[in-house]
Amino acid sequence: MRIIELNESITDSNDKDAEALRSLLKAQGTFLINIMSSPGSGKTTLLERLITDLKEKHKIGVMEADIASDVDALRIEKLGAAAIQAHTDGMCHMDAGMTQRALMAMDSKDLDLVFLENVGNLICPAEFDTGANANVMILSVPEGDDKPLKYPLMFEKSDALVITKTDTMSYFDFDLEKCKERVLRLNPHISIFPVSALTGEGMDALEEWIEKHM
């Protein structure tokens, strides 16, 4: 597993870089999903489950973006998926240039499905198009159903919302219907998937959504 040191891209336009990356992904037949959430929402655990379920059908790679450590990439590599750990030099988000450099360093040509696990942060990553084909955000049950009220941009920018750790629903005061209503008011086109990566509940619908969009 490689570690790549990245820092902010200094270019004229992140949006232009993002479009260029999407053209490159199309040319090489790779579908890139940008996964965003708070720290500790269960991004890596969800990815472990997705890789286990989908690795017979697809060639999967994961780019782990963190300020420090390589714990997530090591977990992914154990499952047999291609993995690279990107260190963001203290940066709170990935931009399109950084994403492209990590993708090139991973040698993604043969991969048909790549996940970018963005830096754990519910604010800054929503402001930067990474060049991915789809934006998926995660909200975990312990974080609470009021998060759409407080971090609206992330919900507005996402194509799908995965509500994780649903197996802990009885332990926390989380109103799923109220949460969905708040999210759909911000973004009527978002697809919502309550799942437990631990028990597998709800994973089928999410995996179907991913394969439909590839």
Place this chain on the structure above:
Amino acid sequence: MRIIELNESITDSNDKDAEALRSLLKAQGTFLINIMSSPGSGKTTLLERLITDLKEKHKIGVMEADIASDVDALRIEKLGAAAIQAHTDGMCHMDAGMTQRALMAMDSKDLDLVFLENVGNLICPAEFDTGANANVMILSVPEGDDKPLKYPLMFEKSDALVITKTDTMSYFDFDLEKCKERVLRLNPHISIFPVSALTGEGMDALEEWIEKHM
């Protein structure tokens, strides 16, 4: 309850602004605690408990910093504490100038203990001295014991770490000793308080620490 709209302070030096704010706080006899954490770690629930336990002995105020909504300030006001909701104009952190403006808007002269509930973000707030007298960070059990490895700066900058939601410990794979060891390796001077704001477990030690530092 007032809502104040803030945006980034454009000054020569945030560090100078922070020192100026600390002088002002000293002059008026107010102790300011900056509380930082991920979204959904239980900052407001912890504050509700602290206010309930300490309001007979101290005049308490809370500045709630969020990108949007006023749900947190409304919760605080119900307990009879002074509260102001600061909206950060999309900003992912509070700086010293913003903190001072919020404090002035709340009319803090008579308050001896003020909490700043910073924007829910484990990265950016660690980079900006708000002018507070103490930095307290929260890590909730559901977020996982690996967070010190991934977000080291926040742990390095904090005077105290409150590990919240300890009542859910049996439900999550959280190794308290391993977590403490990782935190103390980054910051040997940090005080660590495992608490459950729900059951009250561990609150005494945290409240004693606060009063000792006032």
